[in-house]
Amino acid sequence: MKAQQVEMYVCPMASPSDTSGLQQLADQGKLAPDTLVALVGKTEGTGSHDDWGRAWADVALREWTARFLSVPVMEVAKHVIFVLSGGCPGVITPHVAAVTRQWVDIEESAGRAPEDKRLVVGRAGSEPMGPEDVGRMGQIRKVADATRGAMRDAGLTDPRDVHLVMVKVPGLTTASIKDAESRNQSVVSHDLTFGPEGAGAYANDAAALGVGLALGEVAESALSDEVVRRDWNLYSEVAMTSSGGEKKHGEVVVFGNSSTSRSSLRIGHAVTKDFIDAQGVRNALKAAGLRFRDGLPDEADLGRLVHVFAKSVIPGSDIVRGHRITLLDDPDAYQIGKALGGMLVASVTGRTTNYVSGGERNSHQGPPGGNIVAAVVRVEG
Amino acid sequence: MKAQQVEMYVCPMASPSDTSGLQQLADQGKLAPDTLVALVGKTEGTGSHDDWGRAWADVALREWTARFLSVPVMEVAKHVIFVLSGGCPGVITPHVAAVTRQWVDIEESAGRAPEDKRLVVGRAGSEPMGPEDVGRMGQIRKVADATRGAMRDAGLTDPRDVHLVMVKVPGLTTASIKDAESRNQSVVSHDLTFGPEGAGAYANDAAALGVGLALGEVAESALSDEVVRRDWNLYSEVAMTSSGGEKKHGEVVVFGNSSTSRSSLRIGHAVTKDFIDAQGVRNALKAAGLRFRDGLPDEADLGRLVHVFAKSVIPGSDIVRGHRITLLDDPDAYQIGKALGGMLVASVTGRTTNYVSGGERNSHQGPPGGNIVAAVVRVEG
Amino acid sequence: MKAQQVEMYVCPMASPSDTSGLQQLADQGKLAPDTLVALVGKTEGTGSHDDWGRAWADVALREWTARFLSVPVMEVAKHVIFVLSGGCPGVITPHVAAVTRQWVDIEESAGRAPEDKRLVVGRAGSEPMGPEDVGRMGQIRKVADATRGAMRDAGLTDPRDVHLVMVKVPGLTTASIKDAESRNQSVVSHDLTFGPEGAGAYANDAAALGVGLALGEVAESALSDEVVRRDWNLYSEVAMTSSGGEKKHGEVVVFGNSSTSRSSLRIGHAVTKDFIDAQGVRNALKAAGLRFRDGLPDEADLGRLVHVFAKSVIPGSDIVRGHRITLLDDPDAYQIGKALGGMLVASVTGRTTNYVSGGERNSHQGPPGGNIVAAVVRVEG
């Protein structure tokens, strides 16, 4: 039978258009046109709606990939999924992580012990989503279907083996709102931002609930248009979602562990209990199998830590462990909230090349007040 | 002989003018007009030059203190030192810490064991500083003298017993620059900000070098106008300094440990080795005598942690542990840099009521890239 | 019969708590406890939700007024209406305008010629508004009733004599939303900001439609919850509204011209046709009776200009006179939009002491893309 062999390479970027790290991997034969499945990165820039750093990086990475795959830029998305999160405030190093997947032949019998499962990855696109679907049940169901598809592509059947689901879905635009209303369809919001009532936030959160639905974290009976961004007790512990107005359908990448995988990587995840919970970050590293000493990651073992993916959603309450913080009233909360997550993770991993996205207030990505952290670790042998 | 008994009370503030916490302490008899020696706080607001949150808090706290001491507002400063640091971005709870000092009679002989020294505090004002002194040897020498005076007031002779020196000095204003130049005196800068060449930064750093000179951390022979904000290898590990245009002379508060102290508090300090060094923060808690378990502060013992004072100066280099960060180019670096320090400390102390000031780039307060952290712990018995 | 004699005095403020200008007017006998009816000002500070400059100014002005009227601070609002707009970015001088009203005896017959009508002012409070009213018909109707009441208090019957209606209404807070939902009432938004879908914007716009309804600018048949912040063709040309979470009912101040007024002031208004329309500002000055020469305000006559009140609402479209602007995507749009209005007005009036509020995107205050400008001029004799 065919088994996956997945690798992940983290390349710091010296500028939004710096593809030298990827080129180096290609020159070293670590990337091949037929093995590159995803590019996941943090780009420097404002992180806001008109983030030209992200826009430039997106163009530069797609152009590099088109050349690498020898396909037209327009067709790159058919072969490689791009997840670029804008904004590297504070101690987040701009970088792109390349994910590769090879298929190798193994005997039916050759399954690993449950405690030694290894990394697999799966991808799937969703049905087209109309503007009236955004932030509502339509989007939730279509993301759930795509998540199930990506699990199949990954060869995963048990939701407990899924540790990270990255999703990109359509948001709303002035144009798509006009379109919907011209067809007498309502839209979830006229606010195009990622603010509390922004379409971007609704799209991200519907996507998160879609993942939760597919993984059984959220019961279908509990879901309706009304609960999106209202009932915060409904959430996924592994969904990291983003949205863009230009997209027409959703994309899903699932990361999990499988006993048939031939990868030398393993993924694990945990959630923080609140905004300052470093232990939650440590738990994710532990879950992935990193060795600890004296309650802290073993310095000597940190070399095996390949990458960390974390959200930094701002809590909905201004009380953290009994005391008031002013972050919710801060006009720069979006930037600062993201930066704080970067520090929380960096202070544990001892490095700044972590994938940390967020800044939005409240989310169905992770429990109320807490955030999702996933870690990928290299396994001996 | 007379010995000190020092107490410290941390009061969260619900708004810049909230003095209810202090009033409650007064009603409980914990504060007395003749024992209150300092109010040290973090105020919510922009943290920038025209921070009305800080300005309002300053007025409200002085008015409250004037009523409490039954003296005119103008005379409050003769009795109580105010150190208010503006800006609580992220996870820094606005608060004010009240420091009280009583004198009790003890026998000459009754000294504590060296390992059981306890908290003492001392204060002193400096000679007047002219605008031409700001950021230069004049300011350095006058702060050094005042630091020695404050040590005497604290009853401290060994610099190794000094763990925190808070200093406020005059900065420059449009008016004071005019005055100096009308007398054909030059000034260190025409930039009134806390930017890399700002007068505020020069004043803070001259004050830090003054503390270093008094404590023997910096050799007088190594000092000159030219080294201020140039030779970063000259620094103090215990100086936290601030400057304001309106002031005419400097104020110094020294915190240290003494074998004759009758306080039930002890102070300790450490420095972080770089901007993401949580271990440096843990070391400060350890130095103050907090119990650790598995390399982390013992949850059960954290109740004894009274307060933490930390700087969060942005590094002068954009490389942290080998990787590039974009903070130095960020227009919001001042805010974000302060917020990141707040997270680094809160993620260790498990609380948000920490005193964290900073945001400026590079400083003689702490080693290059690192920052100062001091912790006050309650001692059993 | 009794006729009004209204005066308006503009006092620049050197800081948020500077009441010296008002005190000077009081010392000169220009203000009397029984004639002061309103204080309308622009306060320096961030202009955002937690604007401590505005908060401090509000406290300082109320305390001064309480002393001046010899009433408790809590009762000041019964005698004087406070309208403080936060944020003076760019070329807007922080200031407060004091409005006084005296009643003088005149003969029934002694009416002025229609073209010589003079300034009158009227005030009224509204019915209490619950959180479920905010941004909806409930708020619209209650503001309309209060506007009619204020017209009666001003002695105005013809809506064409009304040139400026300042309104303050309750917005939403976390607490009031909880309250409404506990009573199974929905609220218009969970976004507490002044963003496109923010409760603050909905409250301001419902208030504007309420004024439009009272003045016949908007037909009751055209109004419903659904049109608020949706149908921009419904608007008032004289409503300047603001909202605050803490308030429980609305307050309305009407400024108009009457033939029985004994004031030496006259008010006029106009609207700008788009965001860069200086002619619209000039038209307001002309409407108030300022003399023009060569299409521009006569320099010699500008001394008669007492004050200008203008909105600076950001257009809903990113096209201005056929070309794209980036303001709508600017994270600082709220600040910059306000600043731009300040410049548009100052470049016409030749002074910076103008009342300019705004920054929100789209509004029922003024036509789509345009803004409201009202001017008060001193009349000879």
Next chain:
Amino acid sequence: MKAQQVEMYVCPMASPSDTSGLQQLADQGKLAPDTLVALVGKTEGTGSHDDWGRAWADVALREWTARFLSVPVMEVAKHVIFVLSGGCPGVITPHVAAVTRQWVDIEESAGRAPEDKRLVVGRAGSEPMGPEDVGRMGQIRKVADATRGAMRDAGLTDPRDVHLVMVKVPGLTTASIKDAESRNQSVVSHDLTFGPEGAGAYANDAAALGVGLALGEVAESALSDEVVRRDWNLYSEVAMTSSGGEKKHGEVVVFGNSSTSRSSLRIGHAVTKDFIDAQGVRNALKAAGLRFRDGLPDEADLGRLVHVFAKSVIPGSDIVRGHRITLLDDPDAYQIGKALGGMLVASVTGRTTNYVSGGERNSHQGPPGGNIVAAVVRVEG
């Protein structure tokens, strides 16, 4: 003899990488590889140090130009001068203006009447400038020489015929400062920003004084390192300068009017007397020959206005026409100051496609408190 025929085309840009406007001009035969001499534009983005919108636009425009000229990107600068000013806050439409120059044969005698002089353009590069030159006499003298060279290239001899001089010079970088100090050379500042004591501001202002020196606006005897950013009475009325760390030598483009020019364009300039002086903007349009009616630009004639170039330097004083503004203390002053200039110009020209750069505080570009405005108008026949 050879005479110049200069054209200028303004192309709005839909995004930082939008070169469609230039391509359209090329397709229409309005641009030819041998006539394109300069591209001057405003790019959308943060406008600050790490403005990726500007960086992306710079790359995109150079790549387009390289293809258009059929030369390697590295050699583009030999043929075309690029002046891109980052940041389009408020009502400044992102755009690029293409300047072309053809040489046509005319008779010696065929000079125009003095009042009918037409647009000419000239370019020159400067001697290399070392980091120790930046912001000092070295830079001033080298810019002066290059300005004289550009005047010769333009065929201009009388400084009164020069109405706009655009200059780009090297600033400082961490690397170039290291280099200078390793050679025991001092640098003017360690602050790399455009703040009051920033190297960027010093470079811009030395360049402005260089232009002033070449045009006789500033006497050589009045110049020294000490007067740069100190003596604001020394200034040029036609210099618009910018600086970038990466450059090694200066570039100068001179725009003026000549009696031998065969252009159908004319340029004129004026200065504003202060930050809100719309009349100064109108004077520039008048100086270029635009028809006025009733003291305002004749609407019907505004079609002849080709382009406006304006600076928006923030005044050094916080007093504008007798009243205090808070702009100097505003952390966003750089953005807001630029936006305000954009509004001042747009409110006069009735369009948003104006070139407005600035935001820095105080400058030798224009008189104290005032700014430079140049206008290009199409002439009938």
